[in-house]
Amino acid sequence: MVSPRTAAAIDRVHAATEREGVLSISGIRKEFPGVLALDDVQLRIRPGTVHALMGENGAGKSTLMKIIAGVYQPDAGEIRLRGQVVALKSPLDALEQGISMIHQELALMNWMTVAENIWIRREPKNRFGLIDHNKMAQMTADLFDRLNIRLDPRAQVSELTVAQKQMVEIAKAVSHNSDVLIMDEPTSALTEREVDHLFAIIRDLRSRGIGIVYITHKMNELFEIADEFTVFRDGKYVGTHNASDVTRDDIIRMMVGREITNMFPKVDCPIGETILEVRNLTLPGVFHDVSFSLRRGEILGLAGLVGSKRSNVAEALFGVTPVESGQILIDGQEVAIRTPAQAMAHGMAFLTEDRKETGCFLTLDCLENIQSALITRSHVKNGFVQQAEVTRLAEDMAKTLRVKTPNLQETVENLSGGNQQKLLIARWLLTKPRILILDEPTRGIDVGAKSEIHRLITELAAQGVAVLMISSELPEVLGMSDRIMVMHEGHVSGFLDRAEADQVKIMSLAAK
Amino acid sequence: MSSQDITARAAPRSHRKLPAEVNILLVLIGIAVVFEILGWIFQGQSFLFSWNRLKIMILQVSVIGIIAVGVTQVIISGGIDLSSGSVVGAVAMVAMSFAQVSTYARAVYPALTDLPMIVPLLIGLGCGAVVGLINGWLIAYTKIPPFIATLGTMVTVRGFAKWYTKGQPISFPTEGFAWIGSGMMPVVIFILVAAIFHVAMKYTRYGKFTYAIGANAQAARVSGIDVERHLVKVYVIAAMLAALAGMVVAARGQTAQAGMGLAYELDAIAMAVIGGVSLNGGRGSILGTAIGMIIFGVIISGFTFLRLDAYYQEMIKGAIVVAAVVADVHRQRKRRKTS
Numbered sequence: 001m002v003s004p005r006t007a008a009a010i011d012r013v014h015a016a017t018e019r020e021g022v023l024s025i026s027g028i029r030k031e032f033p034g035v036l037a038l039d040d041v042q043l044r045i046r047p048g049t050v051h052a053l054m055g056e057n058g059a060g061k062s063t064l065m066k067i068i069a070g071v072y073q074p075d076a077g078e079i080r081l082r083g084q085v086v087a088l089k090s091p092l093d094a095l096e097q098g099i100s101m102i103h104q105e106l107a108l109m110n111w112m113t114v115a116e117n118i119w120i121r122r123e124p125k126n127r128f129g130l131i132d133h134n135k136m137a138q139m140t141a142d143l144f145d146r147l148n149i150r151l152d153p154r155a156q157v158s159e160l161t162v163a164q165k166q167m168v169e170i171a172k173a174v175s176h177n178s179d180v181l182i183m184d185e186p187t188s189a190l191t192e193r194e195v196d197h198l199f200a201i202i203r204d205l206r207s208r209g210i211g212i213v214y215i216t217h218k219m220n221e222l223f224e225i226a227d228e229f230t231v232f233r234d235g236k237y238v239g240t241h242n243a244s245d246v247t248r249d250d251i252i253r254m255m256v257g258r259e260i261t262n263m264f265p266k267v268d269c270p271i272g273e274t275i276l277e278v279r280n281l282t283l284p285g286v287f288h289d290v291s292f293s294l295r296r297g298e299i300l301g302l303a304g305l306v307g308s309k310r311s312n313v314a315e316a317l318f319g320v321t322p323v324e325s326g327q328i329l330i331d332g333q334e335v336a337i338r339t340p341a342q343a344m345a346h347g348m349a350f351l352t353e354d355r356k357e358t359g360c361f362l363t364l365d366c367l368e369n370i371q372s373a374l375i376t377r378s379h380v381k382n383g384f385v386q387q388a389e390v391t392r393l394a395e396d397m398a399k400t401l402r403v404k405t406p407n408l409q410e411t412v413e414n415l416s417g418g419n420q421q422k423l424l425i426a427r428w429l430l431t432k433p434r435i436l437i438l439d440e441p442t443r444g445i446d447v448g449a450k451s452e453i454h455r456l457i458t459e460l461a462a463q464g465v466a467v468l469m470i471s472s473e474l475p476e477v478l479g480m481s482d483r484i485m486v487m488h489e490g491h492v493s494g495f496l497d498r499a500e501a502d503q504v505k506i507m508s509l510a511a512k
Numbered sequence: 513m514s515s516q517d518i519t520a521r522a523a524p525r526s527h528r529k530l531p532a533e534v535n536i537l538l539v540l541i542g543i544a545v546v547f548e549i550l551g552w553i554f555q556g557q558s559f560l561f562s563w564n565r566l567k568i569m570i571l572q573v574s575v576i577g578i579i580a581v582g583v584t585q586v587i588i589s590g591g592i593d594l595s596s597g598s599v600v601g602a603v604a605m606v607a608m609s610f611a612q613v614s615t616y617a618r619a620v621y622p623a624l625t626d627l628p629m630i631v632p633l634l635i636g637l638g639c640g641a642v643v644g645l646i647n648g649w650l651i652a653y654t655k656i657p658p659f660i661a662t663l664g665t666m667v668t669v670r671g672f673a674k675w676y677t678k679g680q681p682i683s684f685p686t687e688g689f690a691w692i693g694s695g696m697m698p699v700v701i702f703i704l705v706a707a708i709f710h711v712a713m714k715y716t717r718y719g720k721f722t723y724a725i726g727a728n729a730q731a732a733r734v735s736g737i738d739v740e741r742h743l744v745k746v747y748v749i750a751a752m753l754a755a756l757a758g759m760v761v762a763a764r765g766q767t768a769q770a771g772m773g774l775a776y777e778l779d780a781i782a783m784a785v786i787g788g789v790s791l792n793g794g795r796g797s798i799l800g801t802a803i804g805m806i807i808f809g810v811i812i813s814g815f816t817f818l819r820l821d822a823y824y825q826e827m828i829k830g831a832i833v834v835a836a837v838v839a840d841v842h843r844q845r846k847r848r849k850t851s
Binding site for chain 2: 340341350358359363373376377380385427
């Protein structure tokens with residue numbers, strides 16, 4: 001029996017859902033130390049639709065999804081679920097309120113069975129209070145039947161393919177009766193046939209009235225599966241449109257359409273002879289047939305979206321994860337680079353992408369951080385570091401790069417991101433490199449430090465250093481590079497000269 | 513550097529300029545004072561002002577202190593070594609069997625004449641090096657966790673020690689060999705070893721690389737350091753120091769038994785941790801461990817002085833180690849929040 005009052009309330013909820021969407025958020029703001037990740041962002045997901053989220057790397061898509069999934073708490077803004085304002089305190093909280101997220105890096109427990117993964121925390125019990133495995137397998141099989149998934153509920157997850165694991169994740173989300181399902185680049189590791197199956201499942205879910213948020217970099221997927229899409233840029237909301245109303249070029253323009261400010265002090269400097277040439281570099285399953293050349297005084301920008309494997313190419317060049325086939329020529333001579341030490345012997349230096357993970361020694365002081373690469377090759381006599389000389393060099397370099405620290409005995413974890421980055425650059429400049437590989441040289445640092453680093457890169461190029469610069473920021477790539485190489489999913493998709501390059505051209509090559 | 517930069521950042525953290533060892537030294541002084549006060553209350557005499565008590569205390573901890581110097585390097589490199597106690601037992605046996613006087617009826621190798629002290633010493637160090645090579649190789653190249661690798665060698669090496677003479681103790685060393693354990697020799701050896709490795713950790717490439725690997729192995733690799741080869745070196749040095757400790761114990765007691773050095777590895781780790789060496793790697797020093805060793809000694813001899821039951825002593829020792837690790841974890845978390 002439903003009282004007239006309850007019925008009216010239910011009607012109101014239905015009406016609200018129709019009007020505002022199953023999930024609607026507005027005014028969301030999220031700040032991380034030094035970065036405004038989301039600024040007054042809105043999104044509305046209607047039930048029974050697939051809603052694509054588009055944007056460059058760092059546009060704020062992932063942060064927004066983490067807020068919706070309860071991983072992060074917004075600093076400001078409102079989240080309405082079925083018309084009601086909700087607070088999503090944790091991933092579990094979000095899940096219980098009807099929001100499921102399928103992460104890019106799948107979050108299943110490898111050493112448990114498919115059924116155990118799906119029903120974890122909700123296992124059916126027998127009368128002794130123990131888990132009823134037969135019933136659990138039956139529940140899983142029923143669930144799979146509904147979704148048209150063919151998988152053995154008792155299979156161990158570690159033995160499944162990526163696509164099958166994804167099916168398990170989707171089934172798990174459906175088993176929670178979620179109203180909103182978030183998928184973060186679900187097709188990035190799937191074959192074409194698997195993608196078709198996934199899309200069939202998504203269409204089925206859509207017909208059951210579930211709102212699906214679909215993050216992707218791939219244009220053709222957007223047109224195939226999405227009903228609506230929203231574009232973000234630099235943490236801001238750009239617009240929401242029906243997928244049928246726009247063209248590919250419209251979307252690219254929405255993604256990149258920002259003004260290029262005049263913050264890049266690139267001056268043209270004489271470009272010398274070829275110093276580095278790579279031919280058909282291949283690391284099976286990661287990147288294939290990467291060929292390019294680099295000349296003295298040249299800055300070669302390397303652009304591409306997440307999953308383009310740009311950083312892997314840099315790591316391979318420097319011997320961190322050596323290539324399996326292909327040639328590396330330095331000064332026209334073929335060289336073997338299997339370790340970073342060998343790369344350094346050939347005059348290479350590599351500023352890695354992730355300062356904290358692969359760059360800084362956070363517990364050590366500035367001096368140790370600056371000198372670590374230098375003392376692997378020189379300034380050591382009978383095992384003893386020639387500290388007076390090294391300290392002098394390090395101090396000079398820190399001064400040149402304007403590292404802001406009371407002294408070099410300061411522990412690096414107390415420094416700002418920009419100063420940490422300068423220390424790492426100082427580390428490599430002390431080795432006097434001829435080839436400098438920079439992976440995201442200005443990620444996560446403030447504007448002032450950023451332009452200082454840009455000026456420095458230009459100066460180095462003017463001195464004849466060959467620079468390979470990976471960057472996710474198109475204005476940076478466009479502003480700094482003499483030439484731009486664009487990668488897409490492990491392949492080089494094209495080169496652009498400084499004169500002809502613009503954001504739309506790069507994005508067309510990057511987001512095939 | 514402009515003066516503005518200095519004032520901008522230096523002011524709030526001027527208290528951090530003191531070396532980390534100062535805090536540990538303060539803890540040592542605090543504990544010593546507490547025992548001094550308790551001594552006057554319960555025993556009616558001074559705890560600290562007894563030359564004999566201090567001598568016994570330092571002798572007690574020096575042998576394990578030698579091990580702790582090696583273990584400190586392992587922990588700074590981001591690992592752990594559980595095998596050192598077993599190395600003490602095994603090397604005591606092997607070195608002793610080559611150090612016996614030839615006239616003794618139950619010599620392990622009756623054909624040997626009296627060998628100069630250097631021979632058993634080198635053989636003992638060699639045995640230690642072999643265990644260190646196995647540890648280092650397992651950890652660096654098979655990538656199994658240091659805890660498991662050295663747990664394995666701990667059991668295996670202890671088994672070897674028992675097998676070596678089928679459980680029989682070995683006695684009657686030559687005078688030369690007995691000398692290294694006589695009088696204050698263990699303390700002298702500890703001071704020498706600690707000084708050498710203090711310098712090595714602070715001023716040589718070996719030390720710099722050890723800290724770098726412990727702080728961030730991936731960054732060390734990208735800096736051009738051969739991480740695997742360096743780790744092998746660290747474990748070899750640690751095991752050789754444990755071997756040296758084993759010979760000192762055997763020489764001091766003039767006898768070797770397979771069970772010698774039982775649980776020494778835990779005491780050595782405790783000294784390092786109490787001395788401020790972070791179990792996460794990349795932080796700590798030999799000097800800190802040396803102070804940690806004395807704290808350890810003061811606590812043990814303080815409890816004995818207060819006639820506290822030996823069983824309580826062990827329980828409290830365990831609690832202190834856990835407390836030191838908790839303090840370290842707490843420090844790390846606080847740092848992470850501020851940075």
